[in-house]
Amino acid sequence: MLPKQEILKLMERLDIEPAESIESEELEFKPWSTEIKENQRVAREYAVCFANAKGGTIVFGVRDKTVGRSAAIHGCKDYNTTTFTTAIYQGTSPNIAVHIEEAVVREGTLLLVQVPPGRDDTTYATSDGLHKIRIDKTCQPLFQSNHRRLRMSIGAIDWSAEPAEGVSIQDLDPIEIERFRNTLRVEKPSSDLLALSHEELLRAIGAVESATVVNAGVLMFARKDILRKALRQHEVIFVSHTSPTEIFKENLSAPILAILERMTEILLLPIYNPTRSLQVDMFNFDVQKFPTMTLREALLNAIVHRDYTQPGQVYVRLENDDLCFSNPGGFIGGITVDNILTHEAKQRNKRLAEMVEKSGLVERAGIGRRRIFIPMLAFGKRMPTYDADAHTVALHLYGGVVSDKLALLVARLQKDGYRLGINELAVLNYLVTRESIDATEASSLLQVDPPTATLILDDLMSTPLRMLEKRGKKKGVTYHLERAIAVDLLGRSKYAQMKDIEAVRFPEMIRQYVEEHGSISNRECRELLRLGNSASASVKSSQILSQLIGPDGFLRAVGKSKAQRRYVLKQIK
Secondary structure, eight states: OOOHHHHHHHGGGGGTSOGGGGOBTTEEEEOOOSOHHHHHHHHHHHHHHHHTTTOEEEEESBOTTOOSHHHHBOOOOSOOHHHHHHHHHHTEESOOOOEEEEEEETTEEEEEEEEOOOOTTOOOEETTOOOEEEETTEEEEOOGGGHHHHHHHTTSSOGGGSBOTTOOGGGBOHHHHHHHHHHHHHHOTTOGGGGSOHHHHHHHTTSEETTEEBHHHHHHHBOHHHHHHHOTTOOEEEEEEEETTEEEEEEEOSOHHHHHHHHHHHHTSTTTSOEEEEEETTEEEEEESSOHHHHHHHHHHHHHSSOTTSOOOEEEEEETTEEEEEEESOOOTTOOTTTTTTSOOOOSSHHHHHHHHHHTSSSSTTOHHHHHHHHHHHTTBOOOEEEEOSSEEEEEEEOSBSOHHHHHHHHHHHHTTOOOOHHHHHHHHHHTSSSOBOHHHHHHHHTSOHHHHHHHHHHHHHSTTOOEEEESOGGGOEEEEOHHHHHHHHOHHHHHHHHHHHHHHHHHHHHHHHHHHSOBOHHHHHHHHTOOSSHHHHHHHHHHHHHTTSTTOSEEEEOSSTTTOEEEEOOOO
């Protein structure tokens, strides 16, 4: 459940967007009715919805579809919190005990109804038989038969932390425990876990609880025969279409670290992952078809975040330049292919993810997406993409080269101490094949709203590297590669070619504008040609217009002062 201060902080956005846009799987806004029984009915319905999921907060006193804080917040009146709490408790089965907190803001008093998550072994309903569960921002119908599965699918139940039936500590493989230690020695050589005995280590990382092995412990440490019996669905299958007529396939059913080692060996073979050498200044650096860090992170994500309650295997398929990692189970917690870069990280198998993190294979929760995207973009590759539905998530990595010049530029910047993030790399990657980008295009590319995209693009104009320059005003603003960056990424000949195209296109655009509007000023010329609003842009605009008023031009200047000067079509004699 979100704390009161965090909810109030979110509500600061109400001046620019409605409350429904900041709702989440744990937050719902509702208006306050003059009919007390109606408020109680709504509260019971949403209390059931949240209790069947991960719990949440209902905020009464806010119109959820209204933009503008003063219009949206109207507050609650004539209420009694004790009566309200009792009505929810008596109107739900099993009874739900909520906590109601008042929040006084300048527009009125809000009621925050805090609903705890319910028990895993039952479903909650209103007294008149309404069963619902919170999935993303909505309440969906719920039936007893699929209650547990739905709670797992949204991350309300951690399957990986549950006891593994029929598995004891004696069924865990000392070789796999030692493999974990070896990983720690490489990734976290100063870890306190290295000083522990085998059994102490298993308890410290959560593989064993009170002498009971949990599912995550089986996946990480069980002997192969035990693993096949206890978790038959745990398998990774590698398939390579090396030619139209040749297919290589390997099935791996083993503890996670053993699979990771073997799959890394396979995916780093030169036949699947060749390396090329590029030169920056006086040193060479290797560019892999698929970066090692990206491969490891993609494989761990597919194994750790798959849905182990579903049948099916994790597949790693290589066909030409497309390497695809797919796993059973769709995205959870509101994550989609359209917000995967920016959405808060959600974990289906939290205990398993924590164990992998403690091994040192993952630095910390929430950065996995960066470890997938950044190396690919830094090597001048196409941006990875996701496909997903309710049953499967697939990650596509593209090994083909978009731009070696981008890889060279990134390497040079890293040599000078600059580290580029996802936003910088994604925008540069985009502009390698396109003349410009605007806020709408950047919004889709970076998975943020247009105002945030504008801030990111503006920041790329003001960083020490100054990667972009702006042209145009208001809705016509576009962003282009700064000249030095453009020469680096496109080469002098292509950059010069672009300039030659501008030399032909600009006069045609200016003539059409003057024919339609009668005249043009320096400022209007800058806006038309999207040159920007800087002093240098004003000079460039003057130069272009001056060239068009010469003996062979089609314009003449009118107006006594520079500020009043406009350009009109010459009269044909």
